[in-house]
Amino acid sequence: xxxxxxxxxxxxxxxxxxxxxxxxxxxxxxxxxxxxxxxxxxxxxxxxxxxxxxxxxxxxxxxxxxxxxxxxxxxxxxxxxxxxxxxxxxxxxxxxxxxxxxxxxxxxxxxxxxxxxxxxxxxxxxxxxxxxxxxxxxxxxxxxxxxxxxxxxxxxxxxxxxxxxxxxxxxxxxxxxxxxxxxxxxxxxxxxxxxxxxxxxxxxxxxxxxxxxxxxxxxxxxxxxxxxxxxxxxxxxxxxxxxxxxxxxxxxxxxxxxxxxxxxxxxxxxxxxxxxxxxxxxxxxxxxxxxxxxxxxxxxxxxxxxxxxxxxxxxxxxxxxxxxxxxxxxxxxxxxxxxxxxxxxxxxxxxxxxxxxxxxxxxxxxxxxxxxxxxxxxxxxxxxxxxxxxxxxxxxxxxxxxxxxxxxxxxxxxxxxxxxxxxxxxxxxxxxxxxxxxxxxxxxxxxxxxxxxxxxxxxxxxxxxxxxxxxxxxxxxxxxxxxxxxxxxxxxxxxxxxxxxxxxxxxxxxxxxxxxxxxxxxxxxxxxxxxxxxxxxxxxxxxxxxxxxxxxxxxxxxxxxxxxxxxxxxxxxxxxxxxxxxxxxxxxxxxxxxxxxxxxxxxxxxxxxxxxxxxxxxxxxxxxxxxxxxxxxxxxxxxxxxxxxxxxxxxxxxxxxxxxxxxxxxxxxxxxxxxxxxxxxxxxxxxxxxxxxxxxxxxxxxxxxxxxxxxxxxxxxxxxxxxx
Numbered sequence: 017x018x019x020x021x022x023x024x025x026x027x028x029x030x031x032x033x034x035x036x037x038x039x040x041x042x043x044x045x046x047x048x049x050x051x052x053x054x055x056x057x058x059x060x061x062x063x064x065x066x067x068x069x070x071x072x073x074x075x076x077x078x079x080x081x082x083x084x085x086x087x088x089x090x091x092x093x094x095x096x097x098x099x100x101x102x103x104x105x106x107x108x109x110x111x112x113x114x115x116x117x118x119x120x121x122x123x124x125x126x127x128x129x130x131x132x133x134x135x136x137x138x139x140x141x142x143x144x145x146x147x148x149x150x151x152x153x154x155x156x157x158x159x160x161x162x163x164x165x166x167x168x169x170x171x172x173x174x175x176x177x178x179x180x181x182x183x184x185x186x187x188x189x190x191x192x193x194x195x196x197x198x199x200x201x202x203x204x205x206x207x208x209x210x211x212x213x214x215x216x217x218x219x220x221x222x223x224x225x226x227x228x229x230x231x232x233x234x235x236x237x238x239x240x241x242x243x244x245x246x247x248x249x250x251x252x253x254x255x256x257x258x259x260x261x262x263x264x265x266x267x268x269x270x271x272x273x274x275x276x277x278x279x280x281x282x283x284x285x286x287x288x289x290x291x292x293x294x295x296x297x298x299x300x301x302x303x304x305x306x307x308x309x310x311x312x313x314x315x316x317x318x319x320x321x322x323x324x325x326x327x328x329x330x331x332x333x334x335x336x337x338x339x340x341x342x343x344x345x346x347x348x349x350x351x352x353x354x355x356x357x358x359x360x361x362x363x364x365x366x367x368x369x370x371x372x373x374x375x376x377x378x379x380x381x382x383x384x385x386x387x388x389x390x391x392x393x394x395x396x397x398x399x400x401x402x403x404x405x406x407x408x409x410x411x412x413x414x415x416x417x418x419x420x421x422x423x424x425x426x427x428x429x430x431x432x433x434x435x436x437x438x439x440x441x442x443x444x445x446x447x448x449x450x451x452x453x454x455x456x457x458x459x460x461x462x463x464x465x466x467x468x469x470x471x472x473x474x475x476x477x478x479x480x481x482x483x484x485x486x487x488x489x490x491x492x493x494x495x496x497x498x499x500x501x502x503x504x505x506x507x508x509x510x511x512x513x514x515x516x517x518x519x520x521x522x523x524x525x526x527x528x529x530x531x532x533x534x535x536x537x538x539x540x541x542x543x544x545x546x547x548x549x550x551x552x553x554x555x556x557x558x559x560x561x562x563x564x565x566x567x568x569x570x571x572x573x574x575x576x577x578x579x580x581x582x583x584x585x586x587x588x589x590x591x592x593x594x595x596x597x598x599x600x601x602x603x604x605x606x607x608x609x610x611x612x613x614x615x616x617x618x619x620x621x622x623x624x625x626x627x628x629x630x631x632x633x634x635x636x637x638x639x640x641x642x643x644x645x646x647x648x649x650x651x652x653x654x655x656x657x658x659x660x661x662x663x664x665x666x667x668x669x670x671x672x673x674x675x676x677x678x679x680x681x682x683x684x685x686x687x688x689x690x691x692x693x694x695x696x697x698x699x700x701x702x703x704x705x706x707x708x709x710x711x712x713x714x715x716x717x718x719x720x721x722x723x724x725x726x727x728x729x730x731x732x733x734x735x736x737x738x739x740x
Contacts, residue, residue: 019111019378039416055070055071055554058358060709065348066263067355069344071110074110077331077714080336083104083107084315084316084348084438085104085316085317085324085347085507086318086319087318092126097662098116100118100126101117102115102172103117114329118172119170119173119174119187121421122139122162123136123137123159123424123426124162124424125422127424133369133694134463135277135372135545136545139544140191141189141566141567142543143155143191143542145541145563146382147201147565149200154662155205156205156206158208159173159209159464160209160216163209164212164362165365165367166364169208171214171215173205174206174209175202175218175219176199176219176253177219179609180609181610182524183496183524183573186418187523187524188423188523188541190540191566193610195247195248195252196680197682202218203252204706207256207258209348210260214237215357217259217262217296218447219260219263221250222242223242223265226581227490227491227492228491228581228587229587229596230266232267232603233267233595234269234600236603236710237603240602241607244707259293259558260293261299262296264277265298266298266300267492268598273308274301274426277296278311293349294347295314296315296353299317302370304322305330305335306330309336314348318729323568325444366620374545381676383541384540385561385565385627386536386538386561386630387538387565387629390536393515394554395554395555395557396453399453400461400565401455401456401478402456402457402477403475403476404459404478405479406459406461406481406482407481408483411446411482412445412460414441414443416542417542418523420488420489420490423439426440426441438486443544443545445482448549449552449555453556459476461563463502466504471507472512472514473516474577477514480555481506481509482518482521483502483506484522485526494569496527496573503529503530506733507533514535516534517537517538519551521547525570528622533591538551540561560630560631560657564660565572565624565626565627567625568614569621569700577613582603610702612678613675615676616715622728626663626727627731628657631653632657634652635651636649637649639723639725643699644698645698645699646681646696646697646736648734649686650693651687651693655689657688657689658689659684659685660685662683662695662698662725666722667705667724669719670719672706672717677722678703680700683697720737722739723736
């Protein structure tokens with residue numbers, strides 16, 4: 017069976033409104049509330065730390081052990097489980113509830129297993145493309161609300177591993193290649209989620225930057241590189257987002273498993289950054305008892321192989337001090353008090369599917385990036401077009417979503433999370449386009465036969481080709497090239513019709529060998545439950561695109577630091593999939609991640625970091641810069657209202673040995689046609705600093721710093737030099 021035939025069989029044909037309404041009627045089964053408890057620890061006037069200490073003083077050793085591990089096995093089938101991926105049994109006599117955990121990177125996963133509905137939001141990389149912290153807050157708040165509606169009190173979202181490897185199968189869950197952008201966006205995601213009295217986390221800590229060999233690979237990086245790349249994103253997330261949890265990753269880092277890495281968990285996270293919450297292992301990511309506990313791991317999931325009877329024995333014989341166990345429990349319980357898990361437990365109610373869909377569509381519209389618009393091909397005039405050819409697999413029925421633990425069930429269905437066929441949500445691009453061009457003849461071809469698709473395109477005034485790149489947790493894309501010979505499809509259609517528009521549904525960067533032959537290209541990522549409507553609103557001009565790329569799009573794999581994914585040659589290609597020996601993942605590019613690699617190596621990208629077009633134009637002038645901040649003017653020089661993401665980069669003094677420039681600040685500025693605004697942005701000294709390994713601290717070097725201001729990392733018309 018061909019890919020197209022297989023996916024069409026699995027396509028969803030139910031009308032969105034009907035399925036959403038019927039599913040919304042299925043409420044979660046409320047769990048028994050803990051009995052009303054009288055105790056000093058229930059005094060809400062005390063601090064979370066004071067309350068935690070008072071509660072711990074009442075606990076037995078067995079009760080303490082109970083709080084530092086999951087219930088074991090498939091948590092969704094455990095007594096009192098709400099159907100999530102994990103659960104920690106509470107202590108009812110002390111008023112401490114069960115911790116009900118759900119995967120929720122882009123929406124509450126596996127809701128359909130319990131007859132529920134959850135909103136599929138655009139992929140996190142699409143959220144990052146908005147460059148809008150307020151939308152990130154709204155994104156997290158919606159997930160938090162739907163978790164509470166379904167009786168969950170812990171979210172397992174919050175991915176922030178930076179795009180060091182652009183073929184990573186989980187890049188759609190993350191927030192791009194720059195640590196400052198990723199860190200600040202996920203911080204607001206966390207704050208929005210936790211505003212709903214749900215414990216949030218940030219993951220996967222740290223350097224789980226590829227799925228290839230994720231559970232056996234040993235990442236090798238120096239301390240300076242670590243602190244200035246992935247760990248800077250985590251530092252910003254922890255300090256500004258204040259998550260209740262941090263989830264450690266599967267991989268090793270410089271020889272130690274991340275979940276028993278004392279530098280990551282204790283020295284840096286807890287002592288240097290002052291993180292008061294608890295560290296939870298990724299599922300099956302715990303490898304020891306005493307070493308993990310002493311290194312800073314606080315909770316083993318989903319089982320109790322190491323933190324059950326083995327930990328009790330280690331405490332009893334003094335291998336793990338009782339003070340350390342008390343600290344583990346304190347961090348968990350104080351987080352429950354701090355985030356309202358005890359005082360404001362969730363009460364099940366019907367999820368609002370239409371309110372969620374509206375927010376999802378708004379984020380998709382603000383996160384879709386216009387990559388090319390030759391001779392003003394877009395926006396289309398819906399009332400003046402006579403015929404449109406819509407081409408591509410599933411463009412008649414739905415939009416693509418990402419796989420793995422982030423896979424949200426489509427309305428009325430329940431899908432396999434890992435290794436199954438891609439899941440398409442019932443948001444039809446064909447119907448959305450028809451609604452915008454009611455007088456046009458709009459015909460569809462699935463693209464399985466490029467010649468037939470080209471013939472349809474040749475007969476039409478406009479051709480719109482939808483291409484896709486399915487990605488998932490558990491596997492990386494082997495190449496940046498689009499799968500299923502879609503490059504051949506686009507080339508054939510573009511040769512037949514010069515007015516060809518390509519709409520990309522991808523989990524990250526892809527190569528586009530045909531880009532010079534099409535008139536327009538729009539990246540919509542995995543756009544969520546109303547992705548088709550969002551895309552059509554941009555194509556026909558109801559929405560003026562404003563998003564910018566949070567990742568660099570290379571021209572080909574050969575332009576990457578590692579043309580082949582590290583370790584992929586060691587992976588078995590055929591069953592039986594025997595366990596492979598551990599191997600090193602040596603990221604030799606070091607500090608040169610993403611656009612910093614392309615700048616340092618003088619490689620021209622396909623599309624640079626921070627790039628994105630609008631239906632209007634902008635001009636910059638009047639830069640004034642100091643170490644405190646920058647001030648400049650941005651003007652809308654076009655004919656329609658729009659929003660410009662203004663970006664500020666800094667080049668450090670030559671002795672720093674840094675890549676040519678780094679992002680240090682940005683803002684999103686709304687401008688009416690012809691309007692100008694003065695923009696002032698503060699500069700954080702840390703973002704201008706390097707990490708000195710010898711001093712083990714951030715340092716602002718003396719010398720000249722070059723400031724760049726503009727609309728992308730490669731288009732910075734304003735420059736200034738400041739001295740320190």
